[in-house]
Amino acid sequence: MHLSRDTMRHVHGWLLLTPAAVLLVSFTHYPTIATVINSFFSKGNSVRPSRFIGIDNYQAMTQDPIFWKVLVNNMWFAVGTIPTSIALAIIMALLVNRAMPGRSFVRMAYFTPTILPMIAVANIWLFFYSPDIGLIDQITSWFGISGHNWLGDPDTVLSAIIVMTVWKEAGFFMIFYLAALQHIPPELGEAAKLEGASRWYYFRRVLFPLLMPTSLFVLINAVLNSFKLVDHLFVLTKGGPDNASNLLLYYIFENAFSYFDTNYAATLTVVLLGLLAIMALAQFFVLDRRIHYR
Amino acid sequence: MTRPAHTTRSYTEILEYIGAWVLALLWIAPLLYAFWAAFHPSEYSTNFDLLAPLTLDNFREALSQAPFLRYGINTFLLVTMLLAAQMVVGTLAAYAFARFQFFGSNVAFGLVLVQLMITPEILIVENYSTLAKLGFVDTITGIGLPYMASAFGIFLLRQAFKSTPKELEDAARLEGCGMFGILMRVYVPLARPTYLAFGLVSISHHWNNFLWPLVITNSVETRPLTVGLGIFGAPESGVDWSIVSAATLLSVAPLLIAFLLFQRQFVQSFMYAGIK
Amino acid sequence: MFKLITKTMAGIVAAVCLSIMAASLSTAAYAKTKLTMYYPVAVGGPLTKIVDGMVADFMKQNPDIEVNAIYAGNYNDARIKALAALNSGQPAQLSVMFSIDLYELIEQDAIVAFDDVVKTDEEKDWLKSFYPTLMQNGTTGGKTWGIPFQRSTIVMYYNKDAFKAAGLDPEKAPASWDELVAAGKKLTKSDGSQWGMMIPSTGYPYWMFGALSMQNDQVLMNSAGNQTNFAEPATIEALQFWKDLGSKHKVMPDGTIEWGTLRKNFLEGKTAIMWHSTGNLTTVKKKAAFDFGVAMLPANKRRGTPTGGGNFYIFKKTTPEERSASMKLIKFMTSPAQSANWSMQTGYMGISQAAYDTSELQEYVKGFPYAAVARDQLEFATAELSTYETGRVRKSLDDAIQAALTGSKTPEEALKEAQATADRLLKPYR
Numbered sequence A: 001m002h003l004s005r006d007t008m009r010h011v012h013g014w015l016l017l018t019p020a021a022v023l024l025v026s027f028t029h030y031p032t033i034a035t036v037i038n039s040f041f042s043k044g045n046s047v048r049p050s051r052f053i054g055i056d057n058y059q060a061m062t063q064d065p066i067f068w069k070v071l072v073n074n075m076w077f078a079v080g081t082i083p084t085s086i087a088l089a090i091i092m093a094l095l096v097n098r099a100m101p102g103r104s105f106v107r108m109a110y111f112t113p114t115i116l117p118m119i120a121v122a123n124i125w126l127f128f129y130s131p132d133i134g135l136i137d138q139i140t141s142w143f144g145i146s147g148h149n150w151l152g153d154p155d156t157v158l159s160a161i162i163v164m165t166v167w168k169e170a171g172f173f174m175i176f177y178l179a180a181l182q183h184i185p186p187e188l189g190e191a192a193k194l195e196g197a198s199r200w201y202y203f204r205r206v207l208f209p210l211l212m213p214t215s216l217f218v219l220i221n222a223v224l225n226s227f228k229l230v231d232h233l234f235v236l237t238k239g240g241p242d243n244a245s246n247l248l249l250y251y252i253f254e255n256a257f258s259y260f261d262t263n264y265a266a267t268l269t270v271v272l273l274g275l276l277a278i279m280a281l282a283q284f285f286v287l288d289r290r291i292h293y294r
Numbered sequence B: 001m002t003r004p005a006h007t008t009r010s011y012t013e014i015l016e017y018i019g020a021w022v023l024a025l026l027w028i029a030p031l032l033y034a035f036w037a038a039f040h041p042s043e044y045s046t047n048f049d050l051l052a053p054l055t056l057d058n059f060r061e062a063l064s065q066a067p068f069l070r071y072g073i074n075t076f077l078l079v080t081m082l083l084a085a086q087m088v089v090g091t092l093a094a095y096a097f098a099r100f101q102f103f104g105s106n107v108a109f110g111l112v113l114v115q116l117m118i119t120p121e122i123l124i125v126e127n128y129s130t131l132a133k134l135g136f137v138d139t140i141t142g143i144g145l146p147y148m149a150s151a152f153g154i155f156l157l158r159q160a161f162k163s164t165p166k167e168l169e170d171a172a173r174l175e176g177c178g179m180f181g182i183l184m185r186v187y188v189p190l191a192r193p194t195y196l197a198f199g200l201v202s203i204s205h206h207w208n209n210f211l212w213p214l215v216i217t218n219s220v221e222t223r224p225l226t227v228g229l230g231i232f233g234a235p236e237s238g239v240d241w242s243i244v245s246a247a248t249l250l251s252v253a254p255l256l257i258a259f260l261l262f263q264r265q266f267v268q269s270f271m272y273a274g275i276k
Numbered sequence C: 001m002f003k004l005i006t007k008t009m010a011g012i013v014a015a016v017c018l019s020i021m022a023a024s025l026s027t028a029a030y031a032k033t034k035l036t037m038y039y040p041v042a043v044g045g046p047l048t049k050i051v052d053g054m055v056a057d058f059m060k061q062n063p064d065i066e067v068n069a070i071y072a073g074n075y076n077d078a079r080i081k082a083l084a085a086l087n088s089g090q091p092a093q094l095s096v097m098f099s100i101d102l103y104e105l106i107e108q109d110a111i112v113a114f115d116d117v118v119k120t121d122e123e124k125d126w127l128k129s130f131y132p133t134l135m136q137n138g139t140t141g142g143k144t145w146g147i148p149f150q151r152s153t154i155v156m157y158y159n160k161d162a163f164k165a166a167g168l169d170p171e172k173a174p175a176s177w178d179e180l181v182a183a184g185k186k187l188t189k190s191d192g193s194q195w196g197m198m199i200p201s202t203g204y205p206y207w208m209f210g211a212l213s214m215q216n217d218q219v220l221m222n223s224a225g226n227q228t229n230f231a232e233p234a235t236i237e238a239l240q241f242w243k244d245l246g247s248k249h250k251v252m253p254d255g256t257i258e259w260g261t262l263r264k265n266f267l268e269g270k271t272a273i274m275w276h277s278t279g280n281l282t283t284v285k286k287k288a289a290f291d292f293g294v295a296m297l298p299a300n301k302r303r304g305t306p307t308g309g310g311n312f313y314i315f316k317k318t319t320p321e322e323r324s325a326s327m328k329l330i331k332f333m334t335s336p337a338q339s340a341n342w343s344m345q346t347g348y349m350g351i352s353q354a355a356y357d358t359s360e361l362q363e364y365v366k367g368f369p370y371a372a373v374a375r376d377q378l379e380f381a382t383a384e385l386s387t388y389e390t391g392r393v394r395k396s397l398d399d400a401i402q403a404a405l406t407g408s409k410t411p412e413e414a415l416k417e418a419q420a421t422a423d424r425l426l427k428p429y430r
Helices: A005-038 A056-062 A065-096 A103-115 A118-129 A135-142 A157-182 A186-194 A199-210 A212-228 A231-236 A248-258 A262-290 B011-039 B057-065 B068-099 B105-117 B120-134 B140-147 B151-162 B166-174 B179-190 B192-208 B211-216 B225-232 B241-261 B263-275 C002-027 C047-061 C075-087 C099-107 C121-127 C132-138 C160-165 C177-187 C205-215 C233-247 C259-267 C278-287 C320-333 C336-346 C353-357 C359-367 C369-380 C390-405 C411-429
Strands: C033-039 C065-071 C094-098 C147-159 C195-198 C271-277 C292-295 C305-314
Touching: A005 A262, A005 B068, A005 B105, A005 B120, A005 B140, A056 A262, A065 A103, A065 A157, A065 A212, A065 A248, A065 B011, A103 A157, A103 B011, A103 B192, A103 B241, A103 B263, A118 A135, A118 A157, A118 A231, A118 B011, A118 B225, A118 B241, A157 A212, A157 A231, A157 B011, A157 B263, A186 A199, A199 A212, A212 A248, A212 A262, A212 B120, A231 B225, A248 A262, A248 B120, A248 B211, A248 C075, A262 B105, A262 B120, B011 B057, B011 B241, B057 B068, B057 B241, B057 C047, B068 B105, B068 B140, B068 B151, B068 B179, B068 B192, B068 B225, B068 B241, B105 B151, B120 B140, B120 B211, B140 B211, B151 B179, B151 B192, B166 B179, B179 B192, B192 B225, B192 B241, B192 B263, B211 B225, B225 B241, B241 B263, C033 C075, C033 C320, C047 C065, C047 C320, C047 C336, C065 C320, C075 C094, C075 C099, C094 C099, C094 C320, C099 C132, C099 C305, C099 C390, C132 C147, C132 C305, C132 C369, C147 C160, C147 C205, C147 C278, C147 C369, C160 C177, C160 C292, C177 C195, C177 C233, C177 C271, C195 C259, C205 C233, C205 C305, C205 C390, C233 C390, C233 C411, C259 C271, C259 C278, C271 C278, C278 C292, C278 C336, C278 C369, C292 C369, C305 C320, C305 C369, C320 C336, C336 C353, C336 C359, C353 C359, C359 C369, C390 C411
Parallel strands: C033 C065, C033 C094, C195 C271
Antiparallel strands: C094 C305, C147 C271, C147 C292, C147 C305
């Protein structure tokens, strides 16, 4: 039997896709569905096996004060990291996008955090934040300001975590803006100058809209990171004091791997998946329309 | 460069240079501190004295307290194995999406892109139990498996393949190339910059990845550098910044040196990966 | 160039596959009893080297047993990793884990009681050879499940030079809460360059709190592990005192104090007194640039400290050969000579009277009397907080302590909430 070229095209297409499809189904689609299913079952152990309990886990979750705290923390973490790191990234890109003394060093410095593992630099940041003996307190003490317990005070701990995250992310995002800026014809800037437009006006009305597609890409990454980046918590705070710096993914980790309650962890994961889905849709429908591509 | 060459430097410009430099120093401060602490005795880890004696003891101490060499080999194996798998899997899938309008390809592509949002980090709990069932817990392959199909890689390569002129494919077919011949002779060579870009992004991501390897590894034989460093520097064991800094430098050194040597390629690769 | 890369990669992949195969072949070669053991480290110093050295000595004496000792991080990591290995088909046969993991391990049906493993009368006597206080966290329901190994109590380290400078007698450490506050006030410098004292409140806050509540004559839980006493008046009073040290007496910084960096604070002279595990003793001794002292914790209604640290457990999924090999290893590691050596190298206490009777440790204590403080304090010690659902119960107390210390809740509110949480978690076990 001879198959038509058309049929062969379908067969070949699927055959080529098979390895990727198997892996993606096993480690992305299946676990997503399994998470949802597991969230309807109770925590089992060798004495009492896991059983179907309907929405009990979700009810327990809504009554779990730590869950709400973690969710609010995560929101502030997102609000604190996303705009700041994007704004800094744009500033950095503009700064190094032209001739200046030591440009390559400056650019390298901005970019370095991207290639350093969070877990490694967290220990160094722990030193910066340490009360009295830490770098920040040593510097403030020159000005006669006494030490502050940055990580031990619930009012400052989340900000401390946010600062470190912004440090980690800004240089990474800068690269994308730098790439975009290099595709913007320099004549635009010269024309604006001839017309007597201020630099701020030029940025706001010309550059920023042109950078919009990049901003969308960076924004997606920043949003994802605000839910994914928890490595530094393992060293800096373990979510403390009293969960003041605990984030959703870290709380999921604690439930699954410290308390062995994979079902409650699944319930929390469903919330995380839901949040990501909402944000994906929002980005798709709202933001995408407002961005004019070149 | 966008700046016309003839302008003299104004005050604002100089201020901006200073701003740029201050920011740069702030950004590199943690690394500078790591160098300071690692090369000085531990009394000086919190006291900055320009006359402090230099020493290599911290490195010796770090190496004797934890098998960083082994961790380094594990990381190296992980990163190379993963990259090889990602490239093979990604190339095949991207080829399918770029050149075979097969049944359901649009839906399938949409399903691939799901992984851009729902990354494996978020599914650690379920993926752990899957790998436990398959017997891959505490293996280097196990660390790599959930990442081997990379939606990002597939996406990048599909873009690259799509922009390859169709005439080249036709010419190759006339010369008698089959499906794989065309892929290997036409598409792959022309997508070289994409491979390089994706490769560097993937290497630096997985060199630094922590949460999933922490969950899935149990022993020295599989632990990558990040996990080794994570438990070595765990604050519970009493922080000694000198030794931790030495260990930190040891674990970032390969990537850092590569970065300093090939800075241009790194930056350009990241840019390239971002524009697509 | 690109071809070269692909070729090299293919080569690497092939090499890896081959070496994995070779490794799996060679291990199957001959029949040694192989043991895998996880162990945690929670204090400073090169403890992994010391454990590795002891294990190597053991293997030299027992060539038929091969031990793979894996350092797994902190106590929590060690438990997670050992249990994870158990579930994933590459189990450990024994492990050093937190003494307070007992109920969790029993509930998971993961461990065997030593009563079911010991055979000879000599082994039965061996079970009784340890300090009874150290056995409290290892026994329940009339059976012994954990054998003490790296055990500690909380002791008070103090800077004698700072005491002298403040006009205090450096040979007389504060022995009561009132003396502690009074000394703290003298030791605290108003410019913030030196605090009177620090009690760590991250990492293991419930442990430090166990000492304070014990000193107020209140234990935190019952021996069946299904009832906690977080909301008792004496417990609340103890937390109030802890908070007052910072907010009222101003002898300690406000907010939480990091467990991990505290030793550095002490060594840098930023605090004159610290409460910490005796497991830090040897490191402090090596690194302190000043004259320091070690004392028992002070008393309020009585003296008190919880014991702490790790016990040996044997897992259930083991063959009889593996169990007897595990017993050999545990007996070796807890033998008087090894225990004495371990104590001298780390600061952890010797776990039996016989360890302190060895000439080496006697000699050492004679030259360095502080090495015996933790042991002497055993007389006043109690078990460490350990219940069913121990992870969550502990976290509820930890959160309550941190909430009170940082001022977001009053000690009473915080502890009542923690008690309510614990009641909810423990109800099924009553």
